[in-house]
Amino acid sequence: MTSIAIVGAGVSGLHLALFLQQHDVPVTIYTDKTADEIAGGRLLNTVAHHHHTLERERVMGVHHWEADRYGYICHQHSIVGTPEPMRFRGDFDHPSSIIDYRLYLPRLLSDYQERGGTVVIGAVDAAAVERIGGDHDLVVVAAGRGAGGMFARLPEKCPYDKPQRRLSAGIYHGIAYTEPKGVGVHMSLGHGELLELPITSREGFATALLFENIPGGDLELLADICYQDDPGAYDHTVLAKLRQHYPMCFERVDPGSFGLMGPTDLLQGALTPVVRQDYIRLDCGTFALAMGDAHCVVDPVNGQGANSASYSAWVIGHAILDDLALDEHFCRRVAREREAFVCGVSDWTNMILNPEPHVVGLLMAMAQSKALCDAYTQNFNHPDRQWDAVATPQRTAAFIARHTADHALAAV
Amino acid sequence: MTSIAIVGAGVSGLHLALFLQQHDVPVTIYTDKTADEIAGGRLLNTVAHHHHTLERERVMGVHHWEADRYGYICHQHSIVGTPEPMRFRGDFDHPSSIIDYRLYLPRLLSDYQERGGTVVIGAVDAAAVERIGGDHDLVVVAAGRGAGGMFARLPEKCPYDKPQRRLSAGIYHGIAYTEPKGVGVHMSLGHGELLELPITSREGFATALLFENIPGGDLELLADICYQDDPGAYDHTVLAKLRQHYPMCFERVDPGSFGLMGPTDLLQGALTPVVRQDYIRLDCGTFALAMGDAHCVVDPVNGQGANSASYSAWVIGHAILDDLALDEHFCRRVAREREAFVCGVSDWTNMILNPEPHVVGLLMAMAQSKALCDAYTQNFNHPDRQWDAVATPQRTAAFIARHTADHALAAV
Numbered sequence: 001m002t003s004i005a006i007v008g009a010g011v012s013g014l015h016l017a018l019f020l021q022q023h024d025v026p027v028t029i030y031t032d033k034t035a036d037e038i039a040g041g042r043l044l045n046t047v048a049h050h051h052h053t054l055e056r057e058r059v060m061g062v063h064h065w066e067a068d069r070y071g072y073i074c075h076q077h078s079i080v081g082t083p084e085p086m087r088f089r090g091d092f093d094h095p096s097s098i099i100d101y102r103l104y105l106p107r108l109l110s111d112y113q114e115r116g117g118t119v120v121i122g123a124v125d126a127a128a129v130e131r132i133g134g135d136h137d138l139v140v141v142a143a144g145r146g147a148g149g150m151f152a153r154l155p156e157k158c159p160y161d162k163p164q165r166r167l168s169a170g171i172y173h174g175i176a177y178t179e180p181k182g183v184g185v186h187m188s189l190g191h192g193e194l195l196e197l198p199i200t201s202r203e204g205f206a207t208a209l210l211f212e213n214i215p216g217g218d219l220e221l222l223a224d225i226c227y228q229d230d231p232g233a234y235d236h237t238v239l240a241k242l243r244q245h246y247p248m249c250f251e252r253v254d255p256g257s258f259g260l261m262g263p264t265d266l267l268q269g270a271l272t273p274v275v276r277q278d279y280i281r282l283d284c285g286t287f288a289l290a291m292g293d294a295h296c297v298v299d300p301v302n303g304q305g306a307n308s309a310s311y312s313a314w315v316i317g318h319a320i321l322d323d324l325a326l327d328e329h330f331c332r333r334v335a336r337e338r339e340a341f342v343c344g345v346s347d348w349t350n351m352i353l354n355p356e357p358h359v360v361g362l363l364m365a366m367a368q369s370k371a372l373c374d375a376y377t378q379n380f381n382h383p384d385r386q387w388d389a390v391a392t393p394q395r396t397a398a399f400i401a402r403h404t405a406d407h408a409l410a411a412v
Numbered sequence: 413m414t415s416i417a418i419v420g421a422g423v424s425g426l427h428l429a430l431f432l433q434q435h436d437v438p439v440t441i442y443t444d445k446t447a448d449e450i451a452g453g454r455l456l457n458t459v460a461h462h463h464h465t466l467e468r469e470r471v472m473g474v475h476h477w478e479a480d481r482y483g484y485i486c487h488q489h490s491i492v493g494t495p496e497p498m499r500f501r502g503d504f505d506h507p508s509s510i511i512d513y514r515l516y517l518p519r520l521l522s523d524y525q526e527r528g529g530t531v532v533i534g535a536v537d538a539a540a541v542e543r544i545g546g547d548h549d550l551v552v553v554a555a556g557r558g559a560g561g562m563f564a565r566l567p568e569k570c571p572y573d574k575p576q577r578r579l580s581a582g583i584y585h586g587i588a589y590t591e592p593k594g595v596g597v598h599m600s601l602g603h604g605e606l607l608e609l610p611i612t613s614r615e616g617f618a619t620a621l622l623f624e625n626i627p628g629g630d631l632e633l634l635a636d637i638c639y640q641d642d643p644g645a646y647d648h649t650v651l652a653k654l655r656q657h658y659p660m661c662f663e664r665v666d667p668g669s670f671g672l673m674g675p676t677d678l679l680q681g682a683l684t685p686v687v688r689q690d691y692i693r694l695d696c697g698t699f700a701l702a703m704g705d706a707h708c709v710v711d712p713v714n715g716q717g718a719n720s721a722s723y724s725a726w727v728i729g730h731a732i733l734d735d736l737a738l739d740e741h742f743c744r745r746v747a748r749e750r751e752a753f754v755c756g757v758s759d760w761t762n763m764i765l766n767p768e769p770h771v772v773g774l775l776m777a778m779a780q781s782k783a784l785c786d787a788y789t790q791n792f793n794h795p796d797r798q799w800d801a802v803a804t805p806q807r808t809a810a811f812i813a814r815h816t817a818d819h820a821l822a823a824v
Contacts, residue, residue: 324810329803339748391741398736 004320005030005136007124008143011101012292012309014108016140018060019317021117029119030132032146035106043267044101046169046197046208047306048183050381051094056314062111070200071095074182075377077366078248081189087248088367089182090377096183098199098208100171126150133286138326140316142309144293151276151290157343163270164353165192165212165299166223171199171265172238174258175207175249183303187363188245191217193301196249206261209238209249212301219245223268227260235259273298273353275346279331287331289316296342298349304383308345312338344384351390358393365400375403416732417442417548419536420555423513424704424721426520428552430472431729433529441531442544444558447518455679456513458581458609458620459718460595462793463506468726474523477612483507484610486594487789489778490660493601499660500779501594502789508595510611510620512583538562545698550738552728554721556705563688563702569755575682576765577604577624577711578635583611583677584650586670587619587661595715599775600657603629605713608661618673621650621661624713631657635680639672647671685710685765687758691743699743701728708754710761716795720757724750756796763802770805777812787815 004020006013009031020027038044049057054071057063065071073095079086113119122128124146133139141147177198178184184196197208213219219241227234239258242250260266274297279289292309315338323330351359366373379386389399416432418425421443432439450456461469466483469475485507491498525531534540536558545551553559589610590596596608609620625631631653639646651670654662672678686709691701704721727750735742763771778785791798801811 324800324807324814325804327804327806329800329807333752333800336748336751340745388736388741388745392737392739394739395736395741402736 002026002138002320002326003028003136005132005139007031007129007132007139007141007147008292008294009033009105009109009119010142010292010309011105011306012313013140013142014105014112015056015060015310016142016291016313016317017112017117018062018108018115019313020320021112021115022060023317023321025320027117028136029109029112029117030124030128031119031121031143032124034121035109039102039106041102042264043169043171044105045267045300045306046098046171046195046199046210047101047300048096048098048197048303049310050096050307051092052381053307053310054094054097056310062108064107065097065099065200067095067097070099071097072181072183072198074180075185075373076178076182076248077185077187077363077373078246079187079189079363079367080245080247081187081191085247086367088373089370090366090373092381093378094381096380098197100199100201103200103202129288130282130284133282133288134284136286138320139282139286139288140291141288141294142292144297148276148290148294148297150280150288151278151294154275154277157275157346158273159350160273160353163215163272163299165301166215166220166270167268167300168211168213168222169208169267169300170238171201171206171208171261172259173206173261174254174256175209176252176254177205177207178252184249186246186249188219190214191219191245194242194246194249195301195303196246201261201265203261210300212299223270227266228263231260231263271297271299273346273350275343278335279328281328287326287328289331289334291316296346298346299353301352302345302349302380302383304345304349304380308342308383311341340384344387348383348387348390356393358396359390362390362396362400365404369404372400372403375399414438414550414732414738415440415548417544417551419443419541419544419551419553419559420704420706421445421517421521421531422554422704422721423517423718424725425552425554426517426524427468427472427722428554428703428725428729429524429529430474430520430527431725432732433524433527434472435729435733437732439529440548441521441524441529442536442540443531443533443555444536446533447521451514451518453514454676455581455583456517457679457712457718458510458583458607458611458622459513459712460508460510460609460715461722462508462719463504464793465719465722466506466509468722474520476519477509477511479507479509482511482612483509484593484595486592487597487785487792488590488594488660489597489599489775489785490658491599491601491775491779492657492659493599493603497660498779500785501782502778502785504793505790506793508792510609512611512613515612515614541700542694542696545694545700546696548698550732551694551698551700552703553700553706554704554725556709560688560702560706560709562692562700563690563706566687566689569687569758570685571762572685572765575627575684575711577713578627578632578682579680579712580623580625580634581620581679581712582650583613583618583620583673584670585618585673586666586668587621588664588666589617589619590664596661598658598661600631602626603631603657606654606658606661607713607715608658613673613677615673622712624711635682639678640675643672643675683709683711685758685762687755690747691740693740699738699740701743701746703728708758710758711765713764714757714761714792714795716757716761716792720754720795723753752796756799760795760799760802768805770808771802774802774808774812777816781816784812784815787811
């Protein structure tokens with residue numbers, strides 16, 4: 001019987017493990033952190049799960065936070081720095097949701113273990129992957145930091161050699177949700193973006209602020225200031241920057257109760273986007289497939305990383321069930337089947353970080369047409385189609401025409 | 413409004429044209445032969461349409477030969493040259509059918525024209541394609557002989573630089589159908605294969621014999637002997653070779669009525685399998701996509717060419733409807749979406765022409781297990797899966813185990 005090793009217990013590792021377990025394929029998770037360490041640790045990210053990811057959770061029986069209650073249904077856009085500030089909204093067909101991964105991952109790991117799943121705690125570096133390969137028919141590597149470097153970077157898919165944003169993600173009290181409940185997508189031209197995210201935290205509903213700060217801009221310091229040195233000063237600085245750069249978020253802040261939830265609820269840093277090769281053959285002959293961050297790291301500005309990783313897990317899971325061997329032919333199949341989606345996420349996100357004029361024009365057009373903005377918003381659930389729509393000026397023009405024409409027809 | 417040129421009016425050209433017409437996309441067919449020239453000309457091929465192709469015909473409203481009446485439902489295998497002659501059968505889930513293309517193509521061309529379609533008769537060489545490109549937003553080249561050479565051969569997908577069989581395809585009277593009605597798949601080890609095909613011809617039900625003759629073998633002369641020099645001698649030679657090499661076809665022959673239907677019902681020759689690049693950019697800037705024989709030529713031994721071509725037409729048609737531009741991004745998408753299927757046909761067929769030991773072993777195992785033979789037969793409708801099953805010895809072993817295990821379970 002085929003035995004699968006999954007190295008890493010993030011969203012893609014867990015989704016693949018739960019899927020295989022559901023289909024009686026022997027699987028072992030290798031990870032370097034216990035559920036308690038994750039639950040009690042620092043904020044991991046602030047990523048949304050879009051409908052396609054939630055649908056997979058439902059199929060696996062791990063959709064513990066019902067999207068109708070915990071989710072949100074739109075993007076609330078604001079732009080400042082233009083002659084007139086802009087504000088517009090795009091609606092989803094189905095809700096998305098954001099759960100603090102310190103709740104989400106331990107809960108799914110617990111589901112996996114309660115259903116009889118095996119977890120081995122230990123190092124998850126390249127040497128470990130080689131060793132694990134000897135005991136299994138396939139290793140799926142989903143530990144980006146530990147073992148991602150085993151997979152070569154693909155230069156043709158990596159336009160950047162350094163981070164394009166310096167990041168500050170934190171969970172805050174004191175911000176009222178928009179009506180209808182949505183993610184705030186705020187832009188301060190020349191300085192960066194703010195994603196204002198209705199997150200479910202250990203203290204219930206709260207707001208994650210993900211500041212995407214352009215290096216050299218007025219907001220870059222948010223990636224550097226230290227909360228623990230002076231919590232009051234930290235909150236004060238964030239509030240001042242919100243007021244100045246993101247007034248359409250600030251207008252819903254209650255200054256009296258505003259503040260970071262706690263010292264572990266902040267993640268500051270930066271990342272360089274990368275796409276790596278899909279697979280390698282280990283010295284023992286077993287193939288190792290890259291998945292999630294070990295395969296593709298994107299800036300969080302579009303909130304697509306977890307969804308791309310979960311999609312990849314699904315492709316791999318179905319291919320394992322369906323195919324006849326776990327050989328190079330299998331690995332190439334996985335690569336082909338996930339390429340449009342995973343590279344769509346990567347190409348689209350890389351484009352958004354330094355948008356060409358036609359993409360800026362698309363945002364302006366979205367401000368004029370709700371139908372167009374809805375189409376762009378719904379494509380967060382179809383990142384392959386989103387890349388189709390922004391890859392070239394001609395494509396963006398056709399996308400605008402298609403959806404504004406629909407709108408005109410709908411209005412007749 | 414997007415305007416599509418299709419160069420070539422074979423099965424893929426017609427299927428794409430009818431599909432686009434059905435969806436109100438402006439399309440023009442360019443071809444070098446009129447319907448009357450095709451109807452009155454030499455035999456074009458003897459290819460089967462499998463279920464997926466017939467399903468597309470139904471969707472387009474051009475399934476004029478109902479498969480339940482005109483089709484067949486199994487492969488009747490025979491092998492001579494082994495210590496004991498072998499005989500075994502594999503069943504399809506759904507019928508396939510074989511219609512003489514001198515009936516099929518003119519009928520579909522007529523459908524297209526009756527529905528308002530435009531056909532331009534003229535040369536279909538590279539110069540014509542360049543000229544046509546200037547008048548359209550995309551050119552789909554489906555004229556293998558005329559313009560296929562515009563697309564570069566892909567050496568990594570082309571294991572052969574010369575024909576592996578010398579061919580004789582003809583329509584004959586005097587052969588009773590098998591019961592149940594099926595295609596006879598006969599092998600004479602060291603000499604070649606005979607496909608015995610229940611074809612619908614201008615004279616109604618008849619049998620096409622496609623002799624796949626190994627160069628240097630005892631049957632090679634069938635690709636050379638001239639019918640018109642001496643029809644009686646020709647029929648006599650074919651009959652003698654049938655008796656000697658393909659006794660399990662010969663046993664159903666009535667020697668008194670056996671003979672080629674007529675002088676135009678014979679096609680002799682040879683072809684070198686080739687896979688070409690998916691697309692080029694014409695000098696005018698318009699992209700040209702290769703389809704059908706302009707993209708991929710396979711030996712007819714598996715009867716897959718038309719099905720692969722029609723599948724390709726469907727992928728292209730849906731991509732045209734769905735996508736936002738007809739640019740290189742679009743062409744790459746088509747390439748990705750058809751790769752597993754079209755290259756599956758090519759790789760599988762190339763493997764069968766000079767089967768590795770594990771594929772010979774698969775045939776032997778099929779003779780022992782009807783469930784396995786059914787699975788192999790049904791994969792004529794899923795050539796991507798067939799290639800998955802024969803690509804390596806390990807895969808073939810797994811394929812055998814999967815289907816013989818099913819069989820064992822089913823028998824419990």
